[in-house]
Amino acid sequence: MQGSSDYFLTSGDKIRFFFEKGVLDKKGNFLIPKEKSISKIGHALHAYDPVFKQITHSSKVQELGRKLGLERPVVVQSMYIFKQPGIGGEVTPHQDATFLHTEPLGRILGFWIALEDATQENGCLWFIPGSHTNGITRRMVRAPSGASTCVEFVGSEPAYDDSQFIPLPIKKGGLILIHGEVVHKSELNSSEFSRHAFTFHVMEAKGTTWSKENWLQPTPELPFPSLYT
Template identity: 55%
Template sequence: MSADRPNWVEEFESKGYAVIEDFATAEECDEMKAEMYRVMNGLDITTEHKTVFSTGEDQQQLKDDYFLTSGDKIRYFFEKDALDEQGELKVEKDKSLNKVGHALHWHSDVFKRFSFSKKMKGVMKGFRLEDPAIIQSMYIFKNPRIGGAVCPHQDASFLWLDPLKLYGVWLAVDDATLDNGCLWFIPGSHQEGKLDGERRMLRVTKKVGDEERVTLKHVGISPTPDDALYTACPVKKGSLVLIHGMVMHKSESNLSEKPRNAYTLHVIEQKGTVWSSENWLQPTAELPFTAMNAN
């Protein structure tokens, strides 16, 4: 490995994912968790729109403006099992959320400082990106006994650009273990260079009466890879997991008594690429995709 390329690059190029241990300090992780609970405490459960987040076929967000317009805001998405049939919470507020997204990197000083830090920009140099931009950020809770599974998927199914230069950056705010829902990958699956089943989630416009309404739909076939192909990726608190946009990955439900909080970003190369107008996520006048080198 040449001196100008980090030691994780070879593993990432081969497997489609890599781990950088001790990327964040325990103090940084604790600060992010405290900041998220501060943000969450501002949630008025009696007035907030209760959108359940799922990666399965029954996604409420496919037809939900609350999700579609969340790219430049901080919004709250609940676990399916946290709500009763009337949409009321069955558990405490701090145990009810699936994730908070999608612009924490811009609207929270704590997450912004980490997202645009010198060491995060160093990761982008490892990817050899000339004009990297953060397109979205999320805090994922995976709470004890209620944090649901994330079905097999490739990030590019939801966030397409041509040529594909899409990277997930996933920070373990807690230890991620086999019991509490660590990530699982199919090593090398990114090398096929295509979407399994040509699966995409597309933004479409429908005519409803005299109005045009934007909604989402799935096309293609849901991937169902053989479980034997997966490799578990348990990591310690503070580890950074780098994820190629084409690598197949998933996570299981949290069956333990311990949380598996994570902070994640998606980053693209802006130079020489075209962002799909069919993606659910689109830059806005209020928040264009935020260039890392300019911050």
């Protein structure tokens, strides 16, 4: 378990592969084809893969950042999410600032690009409108050395009312911008269609402190790169 924890905790400046739950037997053999078992690839595609680096730093993204008034945006992480047909796991209600904490809040922005149509059937995103104004009540932080897990949660997890969520289906090629404190989720993909997406998070670095307790940390090998080139 510690090996897999370290694999996650040290993935911020690497390209690594993460699999869905339940796809391996007790001996570590795949129960379904490997290419159909993968959940996501992360967390430094924006830095090391030429295709995703080009997308992240494209003129369209940079222009959007400037229109939003971002003065010194840096890219903190990126992921290719597969949401495999039939097994693509549920993502429970959360706020990105729980995992990517800044002081002050309000400095994290997610770019979520649909690489396939995202529908209610294959696990599109759902949001609680207006929830970005309520702050956060919990954080995921690095666990003390010697702990049985690499991260732990501090604070309380709110109980969300399912009726408050609205779905946001989107066509292939569409972009969803996600405020760091907005509550969102996605359901299990029980359909026969995958729901591929590329997502990355940007932080306004001007006047902002990145928490040293965050699981993800810049490294000498990969300081957070500027969005603008």
